[in-house]
Amino acid sequence: MAQYLILIYENESSYAEPAPEVWEQAMQAHGRFAEQIVEQGAKMLGGNALQPTTTATSIRGDVVTDGPFAETKEALGGYYLIEAADLDQALAVARLCPAPYGGVEVRPVLDTSGG
Amino acid sequence: MSPTQERGAAGQADGSDEVGRAVARAHRREWGYVLASTARVTQDLGVAEECVQEAYGVALRAWRRDGIPANPAAWLTTAARRKAIDRLRREQSLRAKLPLLLEPEATPYAPVAAEEAGVLTDDRLRLVFTCCHPALAREAQVALTLRLLCGLSTAEIARSFLVPEPTMAARLTRAKKKIAAARIPYRVPGETELPERLDAVLTVVHLLFTTGHAAPAGDTLVRADLVERAMELGRVLVDLMPDEREARGLLALMVLTDARRPARTGADGRLLLLEEQDRSLWDRGALDEGRRLVVEAVRSARPGRFTLQAVVAALHADAPSYATTDWPALLRVYDALLEVWPTPVVALNRTVALAMVAGPAVALREVEALEAAGRLEGYRYLPATKADLLRRLGRYEEARAAYHAANRLSDNGAERAFLARRLAEVGRQQA
Numbered sequence: 001m002a003q004y005l006i007l008i009y010e011n012e013s014s015y016a017e018p019a020p021e022v023w024e025q026a027m028q029a030h031g032r033f034a035e036q037i038v039e040q041g042a043k044m045l046g047g048n049a050l051q052p053t054t055t056a057t058s059i060r061g062d063v064v065t066d067g068p069f070a071e072t073k074e075a076l077g078g079y080y081l082i083e084a085a086d087l088d089q090a091l092a093v094a095r096l097c098p099a100p101y102g103g104v105e106v107r108p109v110l111d112t113s114g115g
Numbered sequence: 116m117s118p119t120q121e122r123g124a125a126g127q128a129d130g131s132d133e134v135g136r137a138v139a140r141a142h143r144r145e146w147g148y149v150l151a152s153t154a155r156v157t158q159d160l161g162v163a164e165e166c167v168q169e170a171y172g173v174a175l176r177a178w179r180r181d182g183i184p185a186n187p188a189a190w191l192t193t194a195a196r197r198k199a200i201d202r203l204r205r206e207q208s209l210r211a212k213l214p215l216l217l218e219p220e221a222t223p224y225a226p227v228a229a230e231e232a233g234v235l236t237d238d239r240l241r242l243v244f245t246c247c248h249p250a251l252a253r254e255a256q257v258a259l260t261l262r263l264l265c266g267l268s269t270a271e272i273a274r275s276f277l278v279p280e281p282t283m284a285a286r287l288t289r290a291k292k293k294i295a296a297a298r299i300p301y302r303v304p305g306e307t308e309l310p311e312r313l314d315a316v317l318t319v320v321h322l323l324f325t326t327g328h329a330a331p332a333g334d335t336l337v338r339a340d341l342v343e344r345a346m347e348l349g350r351v352l353v354d355l356m357p358d359e360r361e362a363r364g365l366l367a368l369m370v371l372t373d374a375r376r377p378a379r380t381g382a383d384g385r386l387l388l389l390e391e392q393d394r395s396l397w398d399r400g401a402l403d404e405g406r407r408l409v410v411e412a413v414r415s416a417r418p419g420r421f422t423l424q425a426v427v428a429a430l431h432a433d434a435p436s437y438a439t440t441d442w443p444a445l446l447r448v449y450d451a452l453l454e455v456w457p458t459p460v461v462a463l464n465r466t467v468a469l470a471m472v473a474g475p476a477v478a479l480r481e482v483e484a485l486e487a488a489g490r491l492e493g494y495r496y497l498p499a500t501k502a503d504l505l506r507r508l509g510r511y512e513e514a515r516a517a518y519h520a521a522n523r524l525s526d527n528g529a530e531r532a533f534l535a536r537r538l539a540e541v542g543r544q545q546a
Contacts, residue, residue: 002298086300087250088308108297 001083003045003109004090009074010102012052029098036096037082042089047080074102081109137183138175145188146266147351151238152192154301156199160245160263161291163199170195239264240303240355243348247316248299255290256319262287265344275326275341313356317365317421320348324369328376329527342373360415364422367408371428374401386533390437402432420456423448442471459490463500475507495524499534502541511541 015022030049037044053068053075060069068075080097084090087108094106149170154163170191177194184190246259254276261267261275273283293299304312327341349366356362378396381387409429412422426448434440449465462485470478482501491497502517518538525531 086298087248088300088304091250106297110296 001043001085002090002111003081003083004087004094005107005109006047006080006082006090006094006097007076007105007107008078008080008097008099008102009072009105010077010099011073012075012077014101015077016052026098029100033097037080037093040089040093040096041085042093043083045081045083047078049078050076052077077102134175134178134183137178137187138171141174141187141191142171142266145191147239147242147264148188148237149191149195150263150266151242153195153199154242155238156196156203159295161295162202163195164263166195166198166202167191169198237355239351241301243316243352244303244312245294245299245301247312247319248294249312249315250297250299251290251293253319253322255286255293256315257322258283258286259290260319260348261323261344264348267344271340275338313359313361314419316352317361320345320352321365321368321421323348324372328372329530342369342376345369346373360412361419361421363408364412364419364425367405367412367425368421368428370401370408371405371425371432374398374405374432380529384529384532385536386529388533389431394436397432405429405432417455418451420452423452423455427452440471442468446472459485459488460494460496463491463494463497466500466504470504470507475504479504479508493524495521495530497521498524502537506537506541514541 015026018026034044056066056068058065058067058069082090082093084093087106090106090108094104097104146167150160150163150167153166153170154160157163157166173194174187174191178184243260243264246263247256251259258272258276261272262269267275269284269287270280272287273280276283303309323341324345327338327343327345346366346369349362349369352359352362353366374397375389375392377398378392378394379387405425406429409422409425412418412425415422418426427445430441430445430448445468446465449461449468453461453465463482466478466481466485469481479501482497482504485491486497486501498517498520502514502521505511505514505517515538518534518541522531522534522538525534
């Protein structure tokens with residue numbers, strides 16, 4: 001098994017002051033996704049939704065600036081850490097990850113345990 | 116044996132003696148097979164490559180001493196796997212000396228029981244699906260396929276795609292690293308994924324073929340080596356997946372297209388259009404084989420894009436001349452093709468058949484619509500097609516502008532010479 005990070009990139013404006021239904025839908029979709037991870041034979045190790053990039057602060061060298069590290073149309077809005085057998089299983093899981101206003105990126109986690 | 120000698124034995128096809136020729140032949144024919152089954156033992160494609168390279172090096176000396184084995188592929192596989200197992204043992208004894216005992220993880224590369232009993236299975240399908248995994252960039256897929264399945268050297272691949280050797284080496288290294296780090300599995304995809312994944316594999320093989328068939332740059336139109344490699348891969352895919360109609364369709368397409376190779380350039384090396392080709396030069400044997408393959412491939416509920424393109428090629432092959440080609444049938448095939456593969460390039464090719472059925476004016480309107488849509492910007496065959504239709508309509512001034520536009524977009528010497536010739540003809544018409 002290996003660990004993969006599923007990064008959710010979406011257009012933030014879609015979630016700015018969301019209508020209750022939008023919020024409700026997102027919560028339900030992510031709840032369902034948590035079940036689907038297990039159905040796919042993978043494991044969820046963790047995950048979080050993030051506050052919007054307007055709350056981000058970046059530090060480059062000694063300089064502290066307001067805003068995200070990279071300005072992009074679709075911003076990092078949340079992540080899941082999963083365990084899967086291989087990339088195909090991780091991709092099968094990631095395909096199910098809700099990201100209606102953008103998409104997801106899958107990154108293998110670097111094993112630094114020295115094994 | 117020094118590394119230089121090893122490379123020479125495995126890489127050179129100089130054929131200075133019988134054993135040298137046998138090793139060179141085995142390198143060309145069996146590399147992918149040997150590498151694919153070695154990768155199961157090494158769990159790493161880079162290590163597998165090194166072991167296979169060593170096995171070919173050892174083969175030259177061993178075959179000189181003991182004679183050429185009856186089954187060179189099996190001999191080389193056994194030798195390469197032995198190298199791989201030696202390496203694993205060395206690594207394991209090294210690991211055993213470490214204070215922490217770490218169990219090697221079970222991986223999808225682990226050998227299966229049948230193999231340990233001495234039965235060799237053909238792992239080339241696993242290898243081709245790994246090389247053409249959608250998580251790899253298309254250019255990396257192509258390079259990996261040539262390196263790992265065809266055994267081409269990095270220098271040869273770099274030359275084929277006109278990039279500097281260090282660039283190609285970096286591309287291959289990056290791709291192999293991604294396979295290892297992201298754990299791209301070494302297996303044939305399951306039934307649900309298969310259609311999409313197979314399409315990626317066929318696309319790579321077809322890309323090799325078209326790159327060889329109409330080289331985007333250079334002075335000769337065809338790079339025979341790439342064409343032949345693509346066709347060999349096409350045959351391997353049909354052998355390994357006899358029930359996949361599209362694989363057969365792709366092979367049919369390549370065989371039929373390549374059958375016209377002797378007629379595609381004139382004595383002076385210039386490009387000849389289908390219309391101008393001496394059809395008696397077409398390779399009859401290849402055309403017959405291609406037709407047989409098309410008939411088999413088309414027996415599918417919904418023929419795919421490679422099969423339909425093969426049908427187009429077969430209709431051309433059946434026609435005694437350009438004028439007597441069954442253009443209405445061709446147009447129907449193009450309509451079907453556009454349905455399964457709605458791309459502007461297909462739409463452009465369809466206009467050629469449309470011009471023959473409904474006249475150049477009707478076809479020109481469609482070409483202009485495609486031009487206006489803007490999705491074919493920079494595609495050299497659009498202005499070339501437009502120029503030809505304008506010429507046939509007697510609108511020579513506009514035809515000249517279109518030929519110039521096409522000329523600016525092509526880097527291929529033979530194509531440019533063709534366009535220049537057409538331009539001169541249009542100039543004369545005007546005068």
